[in-house]
Amino acid sequence: MFEISEYQDIIDKINKIRSYGLNKMLTIPQIAILGDQSSGKSSVLEAITKLSFPRNIETCTRFATQVSMRRSERIEMSAYIEDEPEFNERYSAQDTEWDINTIVSEANRILCSDVEISEKVLEIIISGPTTSPLTIIDLPGYINTTIDGQSKNIVKTIREINTRYINDSRTIILAVVPAN
Template sequence: MGNRGMEDLIPLVNRMQDAFSAIGQNSNLDLPQIAVVGGQSAGKSSVLENFVGKDFLPRGSGIVTRRPLVLQLINSPTEYAEFLHCKGKKFTDFDEVRQEIEAETDRATGQNKGISPVPINLRVCSPNVLNLTLVDLPGMTKVPVGDQPADIEQQIKEMLMQFVTKDNCLLLAVSPANSDLANSDALKIAKEVDPQVCVLLVLSPSLI
């Protein structure tokens, strides 16, 4: 399929993702997307924000991403963001985008740092982005914190696998440069799935 064909396909894919999210389900269809995976504090947020050119993702310690964030980037003359669950509302202040992600996450998971597989759909229109669909997934962890369930590691891995095992999913594995790649959680996931569809991004600690 040529570039023109891909340009025509992306809006259709976005509408299908929105439709499944609206009914509270993940899509079982194999839709083209880039899944961003990594351990906690690996720098996934920095990578995603560089795609957009804005700071808009929640930051903090522990598991910050607790629901999949389907990030639909659309090249457009005007810059704004909109959520599927806030129909008709356009966000031009990206600090408010961050606050809405946090609030919507808490609505589904509570404030005990639990996770939910139901995605948040965020569309960012801007003249500075390429037409892409990325999925931000929870950072991998091994030790439950606070009220997190004892099997939090397995829950996160199962959620990741729902996305990264799809044929049309490209896996973007993020690891900090000051860590041993042999112990990279993201690379371990990639090897389990298919190293042929994995891109490894190693970040300088100053970029995380």
């Protein structure tokens, strides 16, 4: 069995490889949180990551949010959205912690300005000396019907996004159901 320091050394090497853009070649496990809309997925994400995510109805999860936690000597936090250089520059690695609500709200404005659900991913990268190495993804909640004003394609789009993660062999599914 590995000692904690040996495990951390392996994770550090994997993160170094990831930093060179080779993460698509690695099959490192990730946890995807799945469930119906308003079932408590973001609360589970918050409990695991110790970050405070928005939970009101206007900011329900409308795109995948990947939280990549890594161990490092310095506390840093950054956020990234593919093909959004202005956003990426604003939230590049800093010695300070950004407000998650601000990041998610801005990502929501950018990604969902002309669509109800975006297929793009918001990646939040957190590192620090006590951070446990983990990748966890908050996915849009399943809905069965649409309400007035919503596109009929929203149900299909959510299923397609979530199915991509379900079909990924490295994904561990964390199913969330409401307790009420």
